[in-house]
Amino acid sequence: MSDAAALPGQPRGVVVSGPATARAVNVLAPNPSAMTLDGTNTWLLSEPGSELAVVVDPGPLDESHLGRVIETAEKLGKRIALTLLTHGHPDHAEGAGRFAELTGTAVRALDPALRLGDEGLGAGDVVSVGGLELRVVPTPGHTSDSLSFHLPADRAVLSGDTVLGRGTTFVAHPDGRLGDYLDSLRRLHSLTVDDGVHTVLPGHGPVLEDAQGVLEFYLAHRASRLAQVEAAVVSGHRTAAEVVAHVYADVDRSLWPAAELSVRAQLEYLRERGLI
Numbered sequence: 480m481s482d483a484a485a486l487p488g489q490p491r492g493v494v495v496s497g498p499a500t501a502r503a504v505n506v507l508a509p510n511p512s513a514m515t516l517d518g519t520n521t522w523l524l525s526e527p528g529s530e531l532a533v534v535v536d537p538g539p540l541d542e543s544h545l546g547r548v549i550e551t552a553e554k555l556g557k558r559i560a561l562t563l564l565t566h567g568h569p570d571h572a573e574g575a576g577r578f579a580e581l582t583g584t585a586v587r588a589l590d591p592a593l594r595l596g597d598e599g600l601g602a603g604d605v606v607s608v609g610g611l612e613l614r615v616v617p618t619p620g621h622t623s624d625s626l627s628f629h630l631p632a633d634r635a636v637l638s639g640d641t642v643l644g645r646g647t648t649f650v651a652h653p654d655g656r657l658g659d660y661l662d663s664l665r666r667l668h669s670l671t672v673d674d675g676v677h678t679v680l681p682g683h684g685p686v687l688e689d690a691q692g693v694l695e696f697y698l699a700h701r702a703s704r705l706a707q708v709e710a711a712v713v714s715g716h717r718t719a720a721e722v723v724a725h726v727y728a729d730v731d732r733s734l735w736p737a738a739e740l741s742v743r744a745q746l747e748y749l750r751e752r753g754l755i
């Protein structure tokens with residue numbers, strides 16, 4: 480949810496379809512909203528010189544958008560060979576079945592219910608297509624099935640909804656858990672420190688060029704929200720809805736339902752640790 484004015488390394492301007500790194504092209508889905516920002520970023524990835532491409536998150540079931548993804552690949556002289564999902568939320572995954580039909584590709588995801596084909600996807604997997612290498616990084620927390628994809632050749636990470644290009648994201652309690660989410664942010668932060676990742680290719684919003692700064696901002700933001708929630712409970716706000724009205728007073732009301740899920744996740748986290 481967009482409760483931060485600007486993120487470190489965030490470029491100005493609107494999100495548009497087009498190349499983001501040497502290997503990644505964004506095809507922006509036409510589903511903008513308070514929750515999805517400019518719309519879902521559908522990522523088309525390919526090794527330069529290779530005719531094969533991978534698509535991450537075909538997006539909503541929107542025939543014109545799915546067609547545009549295929550057209551974009553064709554214009555670049557590429558054939559889509561595989562579809563991957565960062566997680567199962569409909570704004571990322573709803574179009575996957577139809578997209579697989581149109582392209583004849585398998586769909587790989589952590590959640591077996593989202594897969595089409597024989598191959599799963601999980602921790603430690605390396606996906607290689609036409610010389611392109613993607614390392615699977617489990618990043619549960621936004622949802623339990625959230626994955627990120629490390630693209631070492633571009634020193635980039637595709638973060639799905641774990642890190643957004645604008646504002647911050649939410650923890651979809653009870654499926655998403657705050658402890659997992661904090662571990663995932665630390666895992667992504669270590670990619671920036673140990674593996675030189677500097678670019679975040681998010682599921683929504685603009686590309687970020689200071690990945691380390693962004694992850695430090697996200698960790699600090701979560702710590703400060705958690706302290707605010709703890710203080711709200713101590714001062715007598717008992718229900719999740721009361722805590723939201725108190726702590727998220729600065730956030731647009733259309734985001735309060737998502738904020739309430741995050742608050743429930745924070746209350747669970749504090750209770751499990753005996754802090755409230």
Ligand SMILES: [Zn+2]
Nearest residue numbers: 566568621640
């Ligand atoms: Zn999501």
